[in-house]
Amino acid sequence: MLTMLVVDDELYALKGITRGIDWSDLPIGAILEAESVAEARRHIERQAVDLLISDIEMPEANGLELLRYIREASPQTLTVFLTGHARFEYAQEALHMGCFDYVLKPIDHDVLKGIVARAIEEVLRRREQADFEKKLEDYRRQWVSQLPILVDRFWRELLEGRIGLSAERLDREFAQLDIPLTAEKGRLLPVLLSVEQWDVELDSRDESIMEYALRKAAAETILGERPGTVVQDPGEYSLGLLYLGESDAPDRQALLERCRQFVQACHAYFHCRVSCYLGDSVRLGELPAAVERLLRLERSNVTVSQTVIDAAVEGGESPGGQPVALPSFLEWGILLDNGRQDELVRAIEAATDQFAREAAGRETLELFRYGLLHLLYQAAFRAGVSVYEALDPPDLADTQAVRSPQALKAWAVRSVRKCAEALQDKTRDSSAIVAKVQSFIQDNLQKELNRDDIARSVFRNPAYVSRLFRKETGLSLTDYIAQSRIERAKRLLAETNDKISHIAEDLGYVHFSYFAKLFKKMTGLTPQEYRKKHQIMR
Template sequence: MKGITQGIEWDDLPIGKILEAENVEQAKRHLQETKVDLVISDIEMPGANGIELLKYIKSQASSALTIFLTGHARFEYAKEALHYGCFDYVLKPVDHDVLKDIVRRAVDELERRREQEAFEDTLELYRRQWTNQLPILVERFWGEVLSGKASSAPDRLSRELQLYDIPLDADGRVLPVLLSIEAWDLEMDARDESIMEYAVRKAAMEIILGEQPGAIMKDRNELNIALLYGKTCDREELKQRCWQYVRACNDYFHCRVSCYIGESARIAELPEALERLSQLERSNTSQPQTVFEGSEAGIGDSAGAPGQLVPSFNDWALMLESGQLEELTKSIEETMGRFQAESFSRETLELFYYGFVHMLFQTASRKGMSIYEAVTAQEIHEGQTARSPALMQAWALKLLSKAGQGLVGGRDASAVIGKIQTFIQENLNKELSRDDIASAVYRNPAYLSRLFRKETGVSLSDYIIQLKIERVKKQLVETNDKISNIAEGLGYMHFSYFAKLFKKTTGLTPQEFRKRHQAMP
């Protein structure tokens, strides 16, 4: 053994420490106490032999490599050693150069294995990170799809679906459900509201998706959406699950929610399907906490109309929004011409009337305005008395002339936001709810909330709190009114809640704020 440890120059190899053992038991103790990378051993030793030592090394899941020394007489031991995984063997008498060359190859193998293990560890780390990030990547993918920015090329779409482990092919169908959070029944700041919204989405995953493959996400327009994968879906069961979800949100999350169930659509058709649900949501100003099906929207398509005479008001709405007023005027005249030529019925005129009115309301809503800003209720109702295509045409063109320019020019969201801010300022002494504000500006509460956050960067509730706290600060400095009276004057009936809110916002209690700022010159 000394001839090997001391008779060979090991300095040119990356060997840190050399240990010696007289027998297998001593070798085992070294292996237990020290990280050993390479073992050079006789096969024949007193007591247990080298094969048993090799078996022990393997049983301990040690990565140590073993080189055996063997004599010609017991060469069959070397074969057995190779069977159990020794790295190599050297025949006695030992040639130092041969042994050193084998050790050099063993060191290279150890380094190669370390590099492989490091690579596999890194790969596993990235694999775990990928798995943890997959829900975010899936949400990002659907966000691109719903915004119309995703590629519709089948090959690329198939690759992305496979990459994100989405069980669909390029021709797969998806059923969208819009989850509309209409109001919170608790006072919350923006951070708490975001946390609760996350909880509501998790509940949707358990209740609405259940065992159905799909995704729950929030898109770039702040819409909470459920996507159910696959061509088949029991709509009646889905409707029941949506009702269960609406009740659960009310009972456990203190929020009012409505669900809008769409039609199954191909992936490329999802933006249009979601837009139809958004239109349905925006037009719902009177039925909170309910479940709608997209097929119940009654938008006014021609399907099923008497004589198939009623036009597609969806197409007309697109013409109106894009400013094609002359083309729309021509279409109205051609439609009334067909009514006259094909023996119109009263029912046909009524279907046209309701479809046309609905189109104006929907277009105004998408533009962020009320149709009553352009025409009066009386002017709208005049169409109900039209008993001929000529009279209906005159009524429709009159409304188009009055409302068209406003709708085409559009009222940017700032006009709506200005009305909201004015209403809040004028009613700051009241306990304002999202429903109160939405009703005042003729908007759907959930749509209104998203619009306000998008345009101002703060939630409605935070904006109201900011205004109230600023008014409180002003009154604390400029008056000597009782703090409780100031709080009640702004709708805070519970003083302890008001005091906590004030300190959270300003860092001071109302008393500390008054004392500090009234004392200042």
């Protein structure tokens, strides 16, 4: 329950809020009253206050001074200000200092109650976020100080085949690491833990910390009081190992129920979606093969999320997964090239939704991912952009995208939008460069222009500028210069009485005969004929 403090130097206004409004349907456990800032400060010093409703204009210290104090002494407190004067500077300063809302008197009691209800929602949201951040910090400290590095390394090296399976060697390792197994009689029951999706944004470091937290939770929930460990495998999955004696026969139904509890806890408390794959008990030498069977189950499960799969029931077979027709990536590439990314996104969503409806197999999802990656590489190449300018390496190498049609949809839409944005930026940059080139040419038509001078004016490579200009305008630099000079000549012939030879010289044509020949080729008239025709028309 929350604590609310109401501050007003007018007694009737104070009582009207604390007693005149029915607060019983809101999670408020205590309502405190204060007739001055000094009295309010004493309340805050004695106990935590979640929500403050305060008048601004009061004798001696005012509400803004109280807010300054709260920012230092009780920053978690949300403040709602009431005032009888619509002074903008008060509102501006109050909002700048972080008050939740600012309301003019007289205020309708239902309106005030609605504001308080919204403030309470914000208080509860902040509490939840603070709790999550505290958990994350606690797990961060545990990850740094308590990670059982040696045990983890032993099992990883055994799964990779880097530890010999001689009884003498294994028994020595077990004794050193305090693992209650023997090479001759020891058995293990593996449980594969697969994180399918995080529901919150985490950087790589915090993701590692949260994965450590998941392993700790798995050890507590799945292993319980049984001896065992949960390790991080090099294949980027977590593996629970129950240590069993020769005659141990764990209750499999109880283990499955523990796995279900773990899956639910991961979603509720760790903001992620996890599935568990329960294997059979095996001897030490059989462990790598048993883990590989679980991995095959995990790879083939693209239809069911947040589930528990019993390998003994599945028998190592793929749970679903049918071949489904793939879309035309060639047509999709045309959409991307033409800037129709919204249409492309709708097509991606429709295709991946179809995969989900038709229970598409892992291979279909992988083929789709590779096809879309090829599309993005080709689109970037055609636009003269490195694909690494459009997409981050984690986007290109995200093998987790094929865990499910939903994960594939999220990855594909994100990648297409990033790529489309990069291509649009490239187009805008290219258009700006071409515009600068055109402006430079127009300003220097009277000079002898060459490709190197033009490229130097925009600080680009000459060959690149030449290719870009032709791509954007359909003309070579030479043709554009000639066309621009003739257009300038046409205007001068029609609007001035300058000698034609002078016009030709001013436009950089040293030989009049060449100018006259080019002019007729491009207009169908000689310069004299063009002037006569257009000056008469004027």
